[in-house]
Amino acid sequence: MKQLFFICAIAFSIVLQAQTDQKIYDIVDAISADRIKQDVKTLADFGTRHTLSDTISETRGIGAARRWIKREFDNISKDCSNCLNVFYQSNLVKKGTNQRIVHDVNVVNVVAIQRGTKYPNRYIIMSGDIDSRVSNPADFTSDSPGANDNASGMAGTIEAARVLSKYKFESSIIYVGLSGEEQGLFGGQGLAKYAQDNNWDIVGILNNDMIGNITGVDGVIDNRTFRIFSEPVPANEPERARRARRFYGGEVDGISRQLARYIHKTVKTYMPEMNPMMIYRLDRFGRGGHHRPFNDVGFAGIRIMEAHENYTQQHQDLRTENGIKYGDTFEHVNFDYAKKLTAVNAINLASIASAPPTPTNVGIGGAVQPSAKFKWDKVDGAKGYKIYWRDTTSPTWDHSRYVGDVSEFTLDGIVVDNFFFGVASVGADGHESIIAFPNTIIR
Numbered sequence: 001m002k003q004l005f006f007i008c009a010i011a012f013s014i015v016l017q018a019q020t021d022q023k024i025y026d027i028v029d030a031i032s033a034d035r036i037k038q039d040v041k042t043l044a045d046f047g048t049r050h051t052l053s054d055t056i057s058e059t060r061g062i063g064a065a066r067r068w069i070k071r072e073f074d075n076i077s078k079d080c081s082n083c084l085n086v087f088y089q090s091n092l093v094k095k096g097t098n099q100r101i102v103h104d105v106n107v108v109n110v111v112a113i114q115r116g117t118k119y120p121n122r123y124i125i126m127s128g129d130i131d132s133r134v135s136n137p138a139d140f141t142s143d144s145p146g147a148n149d150n151a152s153g154m155a156g157t158i159e160a161a162r163v164l165s166k167y168k169f170e171s172s173i174i175y176v177g178l179s180g181e182e183q184g185l186f187g188g189q190g191l192a193k194y195a196q197d198n199n200w201d202i203v204g205i206l207n208n209d210m211i212g213n214i215t216g217v218d219g220v221i222d223n224r225t226f227r228i229f230s231e232p233v234p235a236n237e238p239e240r241a242r243r244a245r246r247f248y249g250g251e252v253d254g255i256s257r258q259l260a261r262y263i264h265k266t267v268k269t270y271m272p273e274m275n276p277m278m279i280y281r282l283d284r285f286g287r288g289g290h291h292r293p294f295n296d297v298g299f300a301g302i303r304i305m306e307a308h309e310n311y312t313q314q315h316q317d318l319r320t321e322n323g324i325k326y327g328d329t330f331e332h333v334n335f336d337y338a339k340k341l342t343a344v345n346a347i348n349l350a351s352i353a354s355a356p357p358t359p360t361n362v363g364i365g366g367a368v369q370p371s372a373k374f375k376w377d378k379v380d381g382a383k384g385y386k387i388y389w390r391d392t393t394s395p396t397w398d399h400s401r402y403v404g405d406v407s408e409f410t411l412d413g414i415v416v417d418n419f420f421f422g423v424a425s426v427g428a429d430g431h432e433s434i435i436a437f438p439n440t441i442i443r
């Protein structure tokens, strides 16, 4: 009996090992709230990081800020035997492009690429923003510390690079500071175009914009909940895809939504103390962020963000009015929370970059049959595949079956009409790809 228990315990632990990876827990632990704090302080102390601000000074303005960010990435790279390829990527935006561009400006992003060992041209991106603003979006001289918006996201991105650069991954990871966000998402547009021009295979972008506020303007204090915004289906999908959806489903199953579900699941697995909220919308009501330019051209992308915002501390001139202190200053940022949201990013970058690519050409069938049928193209590096399904009303992939190293499978007794389905590839060490929603029909 004792022996049987022992054997069962071993079998159980092997199953558990296959589902989690100690490396991911180590990454959570290695993210430092103190280093994020120092970096938010440094960024806020550049006075303003407005996109149109001074670029000559070494102490004030966006030029000084981006040079500092590049030096940080360069230093991280030195510590990992030059594992990062660090460079500026820039685009000239002409005066009058919109009302917020009051003079010609070079919108400069700082990019750091950690090259994947197996899929060097496959990229998962983490972004924060370099730039800041006050009440008037065209005011490029007033003090604009932008501590939460968005030094928090920028500092988190740098910290993720510090931690993840100690590891090797199969796919490439990009850490990027984007500029021009507050002027009209110009930095994201520039990098998305650069990615297209260079034929980058982008798995998705995790855009971090405001990851450090836990005290909402409504008085709610919450250091566990955060939001994952994702659009339902690609904005640039072909008309054919839109029409097919009426008959085969997929209204809430676009590539950005699958990325959001992946993040939700990874967090539930490795950071169970956190409360990730999937928000089924591109971004906040009528507002924007730097994942959108990537979505615009068909890349998956989501926004990671605090759950409770404080509007007296966003986009505000520094002032006191009716006893309220306005402004996005350093003392309002909660660094333990920013650390947690940085860890959310880091574990997802690590998981995705450790997993094989998502299966392609996933077909589904089974109309007027008591079973659901699947077919897909195998991907290089997968040890097998997993079919997921869920009730049509469920936001999460609640059921799954590992089906081994095959390229087709029939789920007996599962009626295709009653669920939504997807297929993921599984790597040798158990890391899974993002789930593919079927895109072809098996007759």
Ligand SMILES: [Zn+2]
Binding pocket: 149, 182, 315
């Ligand atoms: Zn903003």
